Amino acid sequence: MLTLYSYWRSTTSYRVRVALNLKGLSYRTVPVDLVAGGQRASNYVAKNPSKGVPTLVLEDGTVLTQSLAILDYLDHIAPDPALLPSDPILRAKVQAAAQVIALDIHPVNNLKVVSRLKSELGLSGDQGTEWMRHWMTEGFHAYQALLPGGLGYSFSDTPLLCDICLVAQLYNAHRWGVDMTPFARLLEIEEQALKLPAFDAARPENQPDAN
Known part of the structure; x- marks a missing residue:
């Protein structure tokens, strides 16, 4: 196993x-x-x-x-x-959207980065939270602008790599109070995904170490 x-x-x-x-x-x-x-x-x-x-x-x-x-x-x-489509152009678009989350948002919001900002630069807790909100908001605008319309998920009617990255990041967005008003399309994707058992079982609150 x-x-x-x-x-x-x-x-x-x-x-x-x-x-x-x-x-x-x-x-x-x-x-x-x-x-x-x-x-x-x-x-x-x-x-x-x-x-x-x-x-x-x-x-x-x-x-x-x-x-x-x-x-x-x-x-x-x-x-x-499959997490990635076989068509090379669509594959590249899915990877680009996933990387908006994984390479643009996540690294600057990582626990060790935010902790360093607080300890070395003296950011308060509220300033650290605002830092995270800023970069999530920037990234979500970029992600949403990449999406075609009329599909259940970002680029398909089934979840792909980018949707997995997105739903996980949206958990943090809700946790830290990001204003999601401009991101109705992303919330639709999240709602659809979390109806699937695979996503629901993976939710943070459903993990054995959740507290």
């Missing part, structure tokens, strides 16, 4: 949980408490030198890190349902 090292509120872990569920792959979850510093424990750093989550350990002991790399691996070993 696959082993997923995860933190319940981690949006990157959320992505991998959704993909594992969509593809019907069995896995067990090992919680890593990011707030308590579990990611910095020596035995965990040996698995993931980046000191983050997720980490996926395969049955033969192979260790994979970084959510997008893990998602790519899962799409190769369990290609149905």
Whole structure:
């Protein structure tokens, strides 16, 4: 069985949980408490030198890190349902939308980045929250502008890689009070996705370490 090292509120872990569920792959979850510093424990750093989550350990002991790399691996070993379309142009568009979330929003909102801003630059808690809201809002505007109309999800009537990244990031947006008024289309996608058992089971509040 696959082993997923995860933190319940981690949006990157959320992505991998959704993909594992969509593809019907069995896995067990090992919680890593990011707030308590579990990611910095020596035995965990040996698995993931980046000191983050997720980490996926395969049955033969192979260790994979970084959510997008893990998602790519899962799409190769369990290609149905596919996370990326076969058409090269549509594939590139889906990847671009996913990267708006994974490369533009997430890195600057990461726990260790925001913690550094507070400790080194003296940002208050409210300023740290406003920092996160700003970059999520910027990214959501960019994401929404990329979308065609008339589809159930971002680029298809089935969820793809970008939808997985989006729904996970929207969890953080709600948590931190982002004004979602301009993003009705994104909320429609989220509502549709969360009706699926694979997304629902992956929700942060449904994880064994949720508190």
